[in-house]
Every structure is written in structure tokens, then in C-alpha cells.
Amino acid sequence: MRKLALLIVACCAAVGLMAEEKTVASPSGELIVKVLCEQGRATYQVEFDGVSVVQPSALGLNTSIGDLTKGLSVAGARESKVVKSYEMSRTKASSSHFVANQLDVDFVNADGVKFSVTFLVDNHNIALRYSIPRQKDNNPKRAVVYSECTAFDFPQHTTTFLCPQIGPEKGWEHTKPSYEEDYEADAQMDKPSKYAHGYTFPCLFRIVNHSLPMYDYEPAYWVLVSETGVSSAYCGSHLSDYQKGIGYTVAYPDAGENGGYGTAFAAIPLPGNTPWRTITVGRTLEPIVETTIPYDVVEPMYEPTVDYRPGRYTWSWLLWQDKSVNYDDQVKFIDLAAAMGYEYCLVDNWWDEQIGRERMAQLSRYAQEKGVSLMLWYNSNGFANDAPQTPRQCMNTAIARDREMKWLQSIGVKGIKVDFFGGDKQETMRLYEDILSDANRYGLQVLFHGCTLPRGWERMYPNYVGSEAVLASENLFFTQEHCDSEGFELTMHPFVRNAVATMDWGGVIMNRRMAKDNNSRHYRRTGDVFEMATGITNQCSINCIAIQPNNLDELPQFELDFLKRIPTMWDDTQFIEGYPGRYVVMARRHGDTWYVAALNGTDKPITLLSLDLSPFFTSSDALTIYLDEAAKKSKKKAEPLLPVSSMKPLKPNGKGMVKVTLQPKGGMIICPQK
Numbered sequence: 001m002r003k004l005a006l007l008i009v010a011c012c013a014a015v016g017l018m019a020e021e022k023t024v025a026s027p028s029g030e031l032i033v034k035v036l037c038e039q040g041r042a043t044y045q046v047e048f049d050g051v052s053v054v055q056p057s058a059l060g061l062n063t064s065i066g067d068l069t070k071g072l073s074v075a076g077a078r079e080s081k082v083v084k085s086y087e088m089s090r091t092k093a094s095s096s097h098f099v100a101n102q103l104d105v106d107f108v109n110a111d112g113v114k115f116s117v118t119f120l121v122d123n124h125n126i127a128l129r130y131s132i133p134r135q136k137d138n139n140p141k142r143a144v145v146y147s148e149c150t151a152f153d154f155p156q157h158t159t160t161f162l163c164p165q166i167g168p169e170k171g172w173e174h175t176k177p178s179y180e181e182d183y184e185a186d187a188q189m190d191k192p193s194k195y196a197h198g199y200t201f202p203c204l205f206r207i208v209n210h211s212l213p214m215y216d217y218e219p220a221y222w223v224l225v226s227e228t229g230v231s232s233a234y235c236g237s238h239l240s241d242y243q244k245g246i247g248y249t250v251a252y253p254d255a256g257e258n259g260g261y262g263t264a265f266a267a268i269p270l271p272g273n274t275p276w277r278t279i280t281v282g283r284t285l286e287p288i289v290e291t292t293i294p295y296d297v298v299e300p301m302y303e304p305t306v307d308y309r310p311g312r313y314t315w316s317w318l319l320w321q322d323k324s325v326n327y328d329d330q331v332k333f334i335d336l337a338a339a340m341g342y343e344y345c346l347v348d349n350w351w352d353e354q355i356g357r358e359r360m361a362q363l364s365r366y367a368q369e370k371g372v373s374l375m376l377w378y379n380s381n382g383f384a385n386d387a388p389q390t391p392r393q394c395m396n397t398a399i400a401r402d403r404e405m406k407w408l409q410s411i412g413v414k415g416i417k418v419d420f421f422g423g424d425k426q427e428t429m430r431l432y433e434d435i436l437s438d439a440n441r442y443g444l445q446v447l448f449h450g451c452t453l454p455r456g457w458e459r460m461y462p463n464y465v466g467s468e469a470v471l472a473s474e475n476l477f478f479t480q481e482h483c484d485s486e487g488f489e490l491t492m493h494p495f496v497r498n499a500v501a502t503m504d505w506g507g508v509i510m511n512r513r514m515a516k517d518n519n520s521r522h523y524r525r526t527g528d529v530f531e532m533a534t535g536i537t538n539q540c541s542i543n544c545i546a547i548q549p550n551n552l553d554e555l556p557q558f559e560l561d562f563l564k565r566i567p568t569m570w571d572d573t574q575f576i577e578g579y580p581g582r583y584v585v586m587a588r589r590h591g592d593t594w595y596v597a598a599l600n601g602t603d604k605p606i607t608l609l610s611l612d613l614s615p616f617f618t619s620s621d622a623l624t625i626y627l628d629e630a631a632k633k634s635k636k637k638a639e640p641l642l643p644v645s646s647m648k649p650l651k652p653n654g655k656g657m658v659k660v661t662l663q664p665k666g667g668m669i670i671c672p673q674k
Contacts, residue, residue, distance in 0.1 A: 020074040024103035028123045031281060035059075035105050035117070040071045042107060042117070046126065048281045053207055053221050057151035057247055059117055061130055061274070064144035068130075071110030078104045082120060088295055090310070090458045090465065090502060090541035092573040092588070098122065098296040112136070120297060124287035126279040127228070127297045133271045145266040150277055152225050152239070153247025154205055160187045161204035161496060161580050164194040165238045168256030168423060173386040175420050177257065178450045179469035182485075183492050185581040189242045198240040198251050201453055202226035202500045204288070204580065222287075224280040226500045228294040228456035231301065232433040234266045234275050236424030236452050250277065257423025259383045266426055275455065278500075285495055289575035289586060294500050295459040301433075304462035306443040309414070310541040310569045311343030313375060318507050318546050319477060320516050325350045327359055331366065336549050338370040340564050344542060346417060348377045349389035361411040368412050375415035375447070375542075376408065380431065384422025387450075395435055405442040415445035415465065415542070424452050436461040445542065447504055454501040466502035466540040473507040473546065477514045480522035487526060487601030487665045488581045490534055495580040498539055507546030508535045508563070510555055512642075518550055527628030527643030528559055530667030535566045536588055536597035543568040558647040562626065565674065567595075574615065577608070583662065587616050596670040600662035607661045613670065614656030622673040625650040625658075628666030649673070 019038040025031065032047045036056065046054035060069030082100045100122040108114050113135060120127040128150075132143055163183045170176040179200050186206070193199055207221040225248075230236050239248040255264040266274070276298075280291045314337040316324040324330075325348050337345045345367060351360060364374050379389050382396035394404040395418050408416070418435055422428050432448065439446050440463045448454075449468040457464045471489060475482035490505070497503050508531050515521040524531075535543060545563055552560065567590035576596070578584035583606050585598040594616035600606045617623060625648055631641035643666045650670060652658045660668055 022074070022077045022103060022105050024079060024101050024119055024121050026121045026123045027099055027101060031121055031123060031126070033103065033119050033121055033126060035103065035119070037072055037074045037107065040073070040110070041069070042072050044119070044128070046279060046281065048221060049283070051221065052155065053223055053281055054279065055153045055155060055247070057153040058149045058249070060149045061115065061145055062147045062149070063132070064146070065132070065135065065140055066109055066111055066113035068107070068109055068113065068115050069149050072107045074105060075108045075114065076106040084296070088459050089569065091292070091295060092290070092539055092570055093292060094569075094571040096292045096296055098292070122293075124280055124282055125291060125293040125296075126281075127276040127293060129229075129276045130274045131271065132268070141270050143268055143270055143272065145268065145274065147252060147265070148237070148250040148274070150250045151247045152279070153245075154189065154223070155207055157208045158189055159206045159208060160189055161185050161206070161492070162187065162193075162199040163496070165197040165200045166195045167197050168254050168260075173388065175385045175387055175450055177423050178421065179453055180450075180471045182471060183489070183496065183581070185492065190244065193241050196241070197254065198238050199248070200238050202496050203239055203248070204496050220283075222282050222285055224288045224291070224496070224499060226278050226294070227275050228278055228500070229275040229298045229460075230429060230455040231460065232426070232430035233268060233272075234429065235264070235426040236429060236455065238424070253424040258425045258428050259385065259422055261383055262425040262427030264425060285578065286575040288499055289494055290573055291499060294456045298456040298460050300462060301460045302437065302440060302462070305440050308445050308463055309343060312340070312543055312545045312566070312568060313337070313344035313346045314340070314342060315346045315348070315507065315544050315546055317346075317348035318473060318509070318544075319511060319514060319548060321477070322350055325354050327355050327363060330355070330363055332549050334363075334367045334370055334372050336547065336552070337372045339552060340545070340547065340560075342545065343373060344375050344415065345372050346375045346377070346544070348417075349379070349419070351376060352391040357407075364411045364413055373412065373414035375417055375445075376413055377417045377419065380418050380420050382422075382431075384428070385420055387420040389419070396431070398434065398438065401435065401438045405438060405444060408444060409442040413444070415447065417447040417449060419448075420450040421448070421452065428452070433461070436464055439463055447542070449504070453497075458502055465542045466504040468504050468506065469501075470497050470503055470505060472505050473509060473544075476509065476524070483514065483522055483525050486524070487530070487599070490537065491578065491584050491599050491601035492581045494537055494578070494584045494586060502540045503538060504540045504544065505534070505538050507544045508532060510547045510551045510559070510563075516548070518548070518554065523640075525640060525665050527663065527666040528555070528645040529626045529628040529669060530599055530643070530665060532559065532562060532566070532626060533597040533599055533667035533669050535563075536595050536669065537584060537586060537599055539570065539573075539588075541568050556645065558626075559645060561674070562669070576611070585611070593672060598660070598662055598668040600664060600666050603664045605661050605663055607659065609659055610657050611660055612657055613652050617652075617656070617672070619652075619654075619656070623650040623652070623670055624648070624673045625660070626669040627660070628663045628668070630663060
């Protein structure tokens with residue numbers, strides 16, 4: 001009898017250690033997630049077309065109500081289907097039809113603490129998040145999530161396209177981290193991150209067949225990892241450095257961010273959820289560039305108070321810098337916006353001291369008489385950093401915001417740009433949300449700079465315009481090195497930063513020289529059409545066209561005509577071809593009109609042998625091609641060979657094909673004749 005009892009106990013223990021697997025597949029059946037609980041630990045695995053693109057990787061949370069990473073068993077699972085259609089603006093498409101299969105897996109740890117993991121799987125995307133219910137006797141009613149062990153472990157021959165996370169209290173006036181570091185292309189997974197703080201979202205991975213050349217343009221698979229749905233209810237996160245056998249794990253903010261104020265973890269009421277972690281998978285880069293998963297799994301947080309207007313803005317600060325923020329120079333850029341038919345003019349830092357509030361009201365009236373609306377710059381401080389620019393202490397408290405935004409509304413200002421945030425803590429996320437919510441009450445749109453990656457915010461907050469969160473155009477003014485790398489950067493972002501969120505890179509730059517006189521300082525390396533095409537490849541619903549007053553006399557008329565009508569709102573986006581950091585060819589549709597744009601970020605010509613235009617234009621369409629032609633010698637020895645812009649009629653062959661050569665650092669635009 002004793003032996004039988006021991007045998008029963010042993011069998012029960014063995015059952016507890018047996019693997020329990022749950023599976024969910026995409027509607028097409030190609031993308032599969034397998035959730036496994038074995039020896040008390042939960043993992044998931046992703047297969048695409050029968051290939052393991054994410055190897056078994058850890059799941060779980062460490063919380064104040066229990067360790068939810070070990071001693072786990074499956075308590076239940078449910079499958080369902082999600083179908084939703086919605087309209088959206090300010091993103092790469094004006095509508096989405098989301099069809100996904102859902103798997104909810106319930107876990108319980110050895111102490112009886114329950115939680116669930118939800119997976120949504122469409123044909124190219126996975127979104128996963130954790131849910132923690134109230135426990136026994138409807139308690140506790142709150143929890144602290146200290147850390148997350150969610151991992152992303154990729155096959156051995158994977159290369160990376162990543163941007164390093166920098167630590168707190170770094171950079172100018174301790175303004176970092178602000179998502180303004182350099183991406184590195186085609187790096188090995190085991191290469192340590194530059195600052196030993198891991199990597200900012202989004203993170204792109206190329207899973208290669210090791211029998212192919214390392215730089216073959218057709219890898220086995222591409223995987224993009226990011227997150228969405230981060231609000232005041234949670235902190236933002238990033239990825240850790242790679243650890244062999246574990247992969248990359250979700251990492252929470254550094255304790256020193258936001259000047260050390262606020263916790264480095266998340267506090268949530270129960271029942272409560274984490275944000276969504278997203279994985280986009282494709283044989284090509286098409287699903288990466290076209291994904292709408294950041295918006296598919298979130299909902300609007302509030303209704304807009306006004307019909308917010310997209311458009312273009314002029315900006316003196318980029319090349320004329322701080323001294324230009326005076327009344328007379330701003331009149332010049334308002335007049336420039338009016339001459340180009342642009343909707344906005346951005347007045348940057350120090351306006352309260354160098355123009356003054358009384359004259360700012362006068363300047364706003366002048367702009368409105370010209371059909372232009374002002375957007376005004378603000379410092380977010382606060383405590384987060386030591387940035388000295390004013391106006392300060394206008395956006396960091398509810399009382400200050402209410403007073404300031406009421407005044408802005410009274411003088412007809414339509415938007416604000418708020419700069420210098422302190423990281424990704426929940427306390428900082430709360431400030432973003434408070435600014436957006438308060439601004440909506442006064443009909444103000446909001447741009448963020450010196451900031452974090454937006455995570456689904458275009459859909460969540462209807463007056464949100466876009467964020468910098470990238471090593472942006474201002475750096476071209478600062479150094480020749482950044483001018484030299486502009487081609488690399490702007491052929492990288494369609495596949496990473498701009499793939500998951502709007503990006504205010506800050507300027508279609510038409511000056512050849514990075515100076516007010518266009519005749520001194522360092523020089524732009526890109527062709528004029530390259531710059532014009534970035535107005536299409538970079539997506540932001542209020543986009544900076546950083547032309548200067550002198551450009552009205554210096555640029556060819558066909559360039560000015562195109563820049564006058566360039567759209568910023570898109571109804572559809574399609575990837576054609578490209579490689580991160582080298583070149584990109586893509587199409588965007590505004591209304592019924594398609595624009596095909598291409599950038600060559602390299603120092604060598606790239607020939608598109610069979611560019612298929614048939615998905616975008618009919619055989620009867622009269623087309624125009626804007627193209628940077630073969631370079632001519634510069635009159636100035638210090639400058640490189642300069643591409644020469646051209647505009648010509650274009651006639652595809654009977655199959656809708658054309659052959660086009662993209663010059664080094666050159667661009668192309670194809671669109672209907674106007």
C-alpha cells in the first residue's frame with residue numbers, strides 16, 4: 001500500500017513536469033505561435049512557413065504579488081477570433097482591416113497566483129501581452145511589475161539593425177536618453193551594445209541562411225520587434241543586450257532616468273495589463289514597411305475637440321538657429337510658408353524672451369492674415385534635465401498647462417512642440433499623456449522632440465502629430481559627419497523607426513550649405529530630388545519642409561512647384577524594394593494619386609532594372625519622373641560631385657516597367673503629371 005502511494009505521488013510529480021503546449025496559427029496558417037510550459041517555466045516559439053524565426057523564448061513577470069517566471073503550470077486556454085475595421089489618420093494608411101486569431105493561456109504559479117498571456121496572430125504580426133486578475137477574495141487590487149523576462153531568441157545566423165539605448169544623465173545638459181543614437185546595420189547578435197544599456201525599439205533582425213553570402217539582398221526572413229499601447233498606465237521598455245541561450249529580453253527604464261525621479265518599474269491596478277510586445281515577420285521587408293500592428297491593437301483614449309489639420313511647416317531654427325527667433329525673421333518664414341501654400345510655421349525656443357508674449361500675439365495675428373497658423377516650442381521641464389531654453393515650467397504641471405494653453409488658444413496658435421523629456425519611466429509617460437489630453441481641450445496639436453518612441457499614439461491620442469525620437473536633421477547643421485551619413489540614415493528609417501510610428505525627422509532640406517547664406521559651413525551630400533523624395537519616404541502628418549527664403553530664387557521652378565503640393569496624409573503605403581541603410585523604393589497614395597519615391601543612400605549608382613509601375617498607374621496615365629542625374633563637378637573644391645535634378649515625362653513599357661538608375665546619394669519620384 002505504501003509503495004502504491006509513493007508511485008501515485010511520483011506519477012503526479014511527473015505529470016507536473018510534463019510539457020503542456022498550446023498553439024495558435026495565423027488565418028493563413030503560415031505564422032504559428034507555440035506556447036509551452038515545461039518544468040515550471042513558460043516559453044513561446046514562432047514559426048513562419050515551417051521555419052523557427054523565434055526560438056523557444058521565456059515568458060513571465062516578476063511582481064509584488066508573486067514571481068510569475070517559475071513554478072508555473074497551465075490552468076486553461078481559450079481560442080477566439082478578432083476582426084475589426086477602423087479609420088485612422090496621421091499614419092501610413094487611412095484605414096485598416098485587422099483579422100487575427102487569439103490565444104489566451106492562463107497560468108498559475110506554485111503559490112496559486114494567476115496570470116494570463118494573450119497572443120494575437122495575423123498573417124505577418126504577433127502581439128502579446130500579460131494580464132493579471134485580482135486573486136483570492138478579490139484581492140490584491142494593485143500590483144507592481146518589477147521586471148519582465150519576455151525574451152526574443154533568434155537563430156544562430158541572425159544579423160541585426162539596432163540603435164543602442166544610452167544611459168541617463170548623458171548628452172547635452174543631461175537630456176538623454178532621447179532615442180537619438182546611431183543605428184548600426186548588419187551587426188552580429190553577440191556584439192555588445194555601445195553604451196551597455198541594450199537597444200531602443202524598434203529592433204530589426206535578418207535571419208539569414210548561412211549558405212548564402214552575408215550581404216545577399218534576399219535573406220531567409222526579416223523580423224521586427226517593438227511595443228505599442230504604452231500610456232500613463234505603464235513604463236516604456238527596450239531590449240537588453242543579447243545573451244546566448246536566452247536572446248534579448250524586455251528591459252525596463254534605468255533608475256537614473258527622469259533625473260532619478262519616479263520608479264523604474266510599473267505600477268498597475270488589478271485587473272491590469274502590460275502593453276503589447278509586437279513581432280512582425282516576413283520573407284521580404286514588405287510586411288515590415290507596411291505593418292499597422294502598432295495601431296491594430298490599441299483604441300482611441302478620447303475624442304478630438306476639433307478637426308485637426310495636417311500640413312507642412314517652415315522652420316527658421318534648423319539653419320538660422322537661436323538668433324532667428326525674433327519677430328522680423330519669423331515674419332520671413334511666415335511669408336515663406338504663405339508663398340508655398342503651407343499651413344504652419346514653427347517658432348522655436350527662446351520666443352518668450354526674444355519676441356515676448358505681447359508681440360507673439362501680434363505675430364500670430366499676422367500669420368493668420370497670411371493663411372498660416374503658428375506652432376510654438378516649449379521646454380518640458382520640470383526636473384528631468386538641465387536644458388536652459390525657455391519657455392520653461394509651462395508644460396510640467398496641470399495648472400501651468402491650463403493657463404498656457406488657454407492663452408495659446410486665445411491668440412490662434414494651433415500646435416505646440418514640446419522638447420527635452422527624461423526617459424521611459426511611467427512618470428514620464430504620464431507627462432506625455434497629460435500634455436496631450438490637456439492640449440486637446442484647447443484644440444492644440446502636439447509634436448514631441450528630445451523624446452521617446454511613440455507607441456500607438458497616433459491612434460490613441462487624436463491630437464498627437466508625431467515625435468522626433470531619432471537622430472534627426474538638426475545634426476546636419478552641427479557636423480559634416482552627419483551630412484555624410486544622411487543617406488544611410490534616411491534609407492534605414494523606413495524599415496525601423498518610421499515603420500512603427502510617425503517620425504518628425506525635421507526637414508526636407510534644399511540648401512546646399514548648412515548656413516543661412518547657403519555659401520558657407522559644411523555641405524549636403526544628397527541630391528535635390530533625394531531631399532524631395534524624403535518628403536514621401538518619411539511619414540509625419542505635419543511635415544517640415546525646411547526650405548529657406550533664399551530657395552525661392554535659387555531652386556528650379558519644377559522643384560518649387562512639387563514642394564508646394566507635396567502631401568503629408570497618406571491613404572496607403574506599399575513597399576517595392578530596398579535594403580536598410582542602402583536604398584529604398586516605396587509608394588504612398590494620397591487620395592487617388594500614387595507617388596513612387598526612391599532613395600539611394602550609398603556612394604555607388606543603383607540600377608532598378610525592372611521597376612513595376614503597373615500596381616500604381618494605368619497605361620493611359622501621363623507620368624512625370626523627378627530624378628537626380630549623373631553628377632557634375634562642383635565649382636568648389638571642398639564639395640563632392642553633385643547630382644543634378646531633372647524633371648521629364650516618363651513612359652513605361654507595355655508591361656508597366658521602367659529602368660531607372662539612382663545616382664549616389666540620389667533620389668527619384670514618379671507621379672502623375674500636373
